[in-house]
Amino acid sequence: MYLSGIGSLIRKIKKESLQNIFIFNGDAREIFENLSDSSVDEINILFPDPWQKARHNKRRLFSEDFLDLIYKKLNKSGKIFVRTDWEDYAETITESARARSKKYKFEKIKELNFEFKTKFHLKAINEKRKIFTFMLTKT
Known part of the structure; x- marks a missing residue:
């Protein structure tokens, strides 16, 4: 930023x-590393940087390792909401969540439980890009 x-x-x-x-x-991962276990009810990740170039994909926030990190921080019914307008990143999110299916229930959803349009959300709408919204619930 x-x-x-x-x-x-x-x-x-x-x-x-x-x-x-x-x-x-x-790096948001630093915040989660320092939180107490089972202390988080909900995490909202709205339009994280997609790091579009293949050589930069490793910088993406959302990954299997990130899911492992925040699993300990979520309370017993904690939720993660993720929204992106990059199809490639949506695929990464889906693959990561499915790889951790024993820890999370994964769902594609239409809307969030709140409506907050970020600058990148509005940009996606203006550019008529598809918006992908996901919910992961700790199991």
């Missing part, structure tokens, strides 16, 4: 009087 993006985010948070917000300018 660029510093100008963080500044813009802080202005929006103040404008909307939002609370319970944590901004972290780094």
Whole structure:
């Protein structure tokens, strides 16, 4: 995230009087590594960086290793919601979830339990790209 993006985010948070917000300018995996086990009810991953070039795919947040990491952090019925507009990334998400089918119930869903349109969500709509939404529930 660029510093100008963080500044813009802080202005929006103040404008909307939002609370319970944590901004972290780094690799999200570091946050999860430091959380207590069974302390998370829900994780929402909205339009993560798809790292489109094949040589950069290893930088993608969503992977089997990431699912293993957050499994311990989710409470007994914890959920993960993921949304992307890149078909290749949607396939990676699906493959990762299926590889961990003993730990998670995986579903393709139409909508989230809340509707928050990120900049990338709006861009996908404007460019008429298909949006993929998934829910994983800890089993």
